[in-house]
Amino acid sequence: MVTSADENTPLIVSGSRNYLSTNEDHEDATRHLLEADTDDDSISALQKDDPTCQLDLVKVPSISTGFAIDPGLERVSSAATVHVSEENIESQDGAPSRSMFANHFINVTPTKFAWIFGGIQIGYFIGFFDATFMASSHPVITSEFHASNSASWLTTAFLLTSTALLPLSGRISDTIGRKPVYIFSIVVFFITTAWCGLAQSIGSFILARAFCGLGAGGVFSMGMIISSDTVRLEYRGIYQSIINMTLGVGGALGYAGGGFLCDHLGWRGAFYIQLPFIFAYLLIAIWTTPDDLGRIDPKDETRSLRQLLKRIDLTGSFLLTVGLTALLVGLNLGGNVFSWSHPLVVFSLVLAAVMAVVIPIYESKVDRPVLPIRLLTKAPHAYIIFSNFFGGLAINSIMFNVPLFFQAVKSESATDSGLHLLWASFGITFTSVANGFLITYFNSLKPFALLGATLMFLGGFTTTALTFVDLPYAITIAFLALASVGQGFVFPTYTVSILAVNKQEDQASSVTTLSLWRNLGYVMGTSVSSLVLQNALRIRLYQVVTEPNKQRIIEIARKSVEDIVTLDPMHRGQVIQAYNTSLRITFLSATIWGSIMLLLTIMVKLPRLRRNEKELEEEETD
Template identity: 45%
Template sequence: MGAKSAASHLRSNADGNSTEHTALLATPHQPNYTGSRALTRDQYETDEDDEIDANESDLLLARTASIQSGTGLAPESLESSMLRGRQRRSSVTHITRPRDEPGGYLTDDDVEAVIPAALHKSGREFLIDTDYRKFWTIFMGMMLTYFIAAFDGTIMASSHPVITSYFHSSNSASWLSTAFLLTSTAFQPILGRLSDTIGRKGPYIMTMTIFAAATAWCGLAGSMTSFIAARAVCGLGAGGMMTLGSIMISDLVDIERRGTYQSWINAVYGIASASGAALGGLMADTLGWRWEFGIQVPPVILCIILGVIFVPTDLGIQGKRESFMEAMRAFDFQGSFLLTCSTTFLILGLNLGGNILPWSHPFIIASLAISATCFPLCLWTESKAKRPIMPLKLLHSSPRANLIFANFLASLLLNAILFNVPLYFQAVLLTSATESGIRLVAPQVSASMVGTATGFLISRTKRLKWPLTSGTLLSLLGAVVLSMMRRDWPVWAYLLCLLPGAMGQGFQFPGTFIAVLAVSPQAEQAVVTSTLVLWRALGSVLGIACSSLILQNALLAYLRAYVTEDGDGGRGPAWKEDIIERVRGSVEAVARLEGPVREQVVLSYEAAIRVTFLCCVGVGIVMVCLVLPIRLPRLGARK
């Protein structure tokens, strides 16, 4: 039954003042619904032979409401209106409002109002269809901001020794990454929700302006303190540009074609990240480190100009446009403050603990305590907020909760592996830092290529589940084979061990991003995107911090078990403790050891890293358990 036939049938029934209701309606006088079936998540998985018209699908979805109750990962009630999937035919005999809404059941008049609304929603137009040239101008500007932000984020990897040496502050190097990560993570949910109320254009231009000013500040910094502060502001601008860019693409392109443009972004991001890491040291040695930042300012200014001219003012606004003051009155300030505090102090505590400061330091304990206090308060505040900064339904209803937490664990797993694999090469295989870095090139290239291909394949196959399943299983396989590595293997064997995890990363991250957008209404695209990015960033921090904590404790236990004392040779308890402290503090100290003690230390590192990878296997199993049960729709062609 098409949408027009449904409408005409309902109108004729109403005009004739019939005492009997249509098959799609029920009244309080009809309490028995024997044999009826409501639209459920089971209809997401489709049969090849059973097909329902796209407009009829929108009509039925728009007129269906279900009650979300209980706790845990319960199914959500509605799917995105942009999805045009095949669905099993269903004999729908009743549609009701939620019990807590007035009116109880839908009437014929309600259906008269719903039909045009549903059809209008299904005909939503995107800028890519209405103004192709304008779309590509905006999209090219976004890709340029992605390139610059990714380039800036990785340029510090190879050039920070030059910068810290210039300021005679090598012991402050870790603050550079901490400051950038802190601001680029903590403020993203706020920017996403703010853009929902006042539109995307203002926040997008504001973050680009902040990034340009902060980058110029980095190039002009006169002290290490000033440079660290500039990097913190840079993180705010870079994180905002990338998050808002991802949100805006969802406003400009329908979900069926979203994967294709996500692939272009993945390709640009991969090229920029590799360029920043490769050219950072070269530029610092030739042009000077200040020009690393100076050359980034003109392209960002160009992006600002393109944004001011071409980005629509009403982009991202759902319904009535609010003034800035109206948006501020409805803004969730309490939730924003508590979420920012919990995130900020968690990152500070985990990033500095065991690195700059010992875990027993009062600042580390206080930071983790504040985070542990603020996060539950944030959850309580969000449950009461009218327009929450991070809606709790994203964290307790399937499939979005499964997708977000699986993505969180994937980020944790990836960063734990990236942190410990170079350590294995240097402390166990006794290679140089340069050689261990070269061995990571092939896996990173493969991850970038797979990630680029994934978006195109999603757009072609219209299926969302296979990248997630493939990615999680490959990530689990990667952790397993890494836990089985031995010292006497050839070089190519180690490279093969790294490929499954890298390919899993390439499948899972873009696949999760497209899937979580596909199962979210257009009005929630911004908050869903920022929440996903927030949890992914937290996963990266926890991956490094937790794996480091496991490694250091296991290493200490194995060193005390394997390193033997020799009283006759002057190797007593003091000598043993000195060896343990030296090799725990510097990997380079392992290669400088001689005789049996070096073999004992190498065995200790090998065993400790294996324990860490076995913990990664446990994380991978949980991730697979989150992904396998979820059911996702198939993307269909828009009509």
């Protein structure tokens, strides 16, 4: 069989009972597998002819493709990921096995995997419920603290810590093993969720959300990594669809259930009710997660824990966190709490500008950067990564502010405002699950990325339309769902795309970088949309609110959404008009980010997939 591949195309392994890897980081894995059987070596290569390179997804050795996996450390053998027995290999070649699913997994039984994967799903469900819970509940929480103009920090603090520390969890778990990092993340998530419910000031609550993001980020990333460690690549799409469904359902119930819980249990009770489920999740994780998963090979005496820790780009992570924090502080305080000329605002923005120069210079010089600059400077990688960034920016500009629109402009309860997003979230669930099957069936990526980007772009316009005219309920839901449906198509497609355009040894770093930039988009979407909203609202309130008590009315409108209904009819109408105009501008900003995403998606060239062994056999006969 003739093999060929260019330098940008990964060699994908095939064969009946052998697995060969071109990745030097997987030498140990290759040696163990070759010792199991060396009868029928064959390597299939990805044929790339612009714009449709072919990617085999048949009988590939499992590689870690979780969104927070170490992009630089050598992959370390573990009992759960490498030492595949002769019996397991035979089972995967079609020999009789105890379960039709046995060949899906790496050195774990179907029953063991069911417990592991079930625990991961609980974590994803609770984590996404908690993350989206803020969208419908933040007006209630900030109104109690009289800090509605600080609402963005409730979400921004959570996303900032989970994003900035995202690349580290995988690297640390490669050093000390998956289980310690996984359990630590769940414990942090449990403690900080309780802290949120106990917070007595807006400052304490924001700090609790920041640490909660640290725990939730570890839960998300380690769940994906452990799934990748235990499921073979050719079957991973099936389980990724299950994960997508869990994320969608958890997110949907967070949007809708958050408001409901706030109305009936109070926002503190909405946090307390999560604690028993998180504790049960902790017990399942302790019981089911293999102790040696991802652990350093004890036989390798050349690499100590200290040596491996030195290879983690802690400095890069620190610089990234400082830069992001400075930028968000400047954007959230400027024109909102302080004037743009305030020393703290100026200092924050200047520091962010300095970090924007320092970070690329530093990251280009380290061996294993937390932010690989090379991926941001070549096609199609740059198109894929920046499309995800602007997509995250667009979708959070809409989803974060829609509940505020219904509560401030339509005077609806937190429950009713969250229900508007429920159907949109189910749209994400349906399309993200269906998308995986559609990609597999049509063996194509570009059409689904283009469809998703187009829907997200149009979703900005349809959401803006709600600020112009009252529409029937069904049409309102359809307009809100458009961007969410697009999100379900485009983000999963791009995750597969970044794998398809990279060598095998670059896949972990590329997926990590993609997820990092997508999360940065989410962070900036919340922060920038809040910047637009608060500045537009401040200006508009001074334009439309009249005496008497003009200043007091403006302060009430900006600091407590719930108190708007207590105003006299004249001032209430003026405040609602100001909110409506400001939110219209905010939703229109989402169309700008969506248009950039759509343009990048039109320009990108994505590979075409090949998925069956018949085509491989035909190649071998040529």
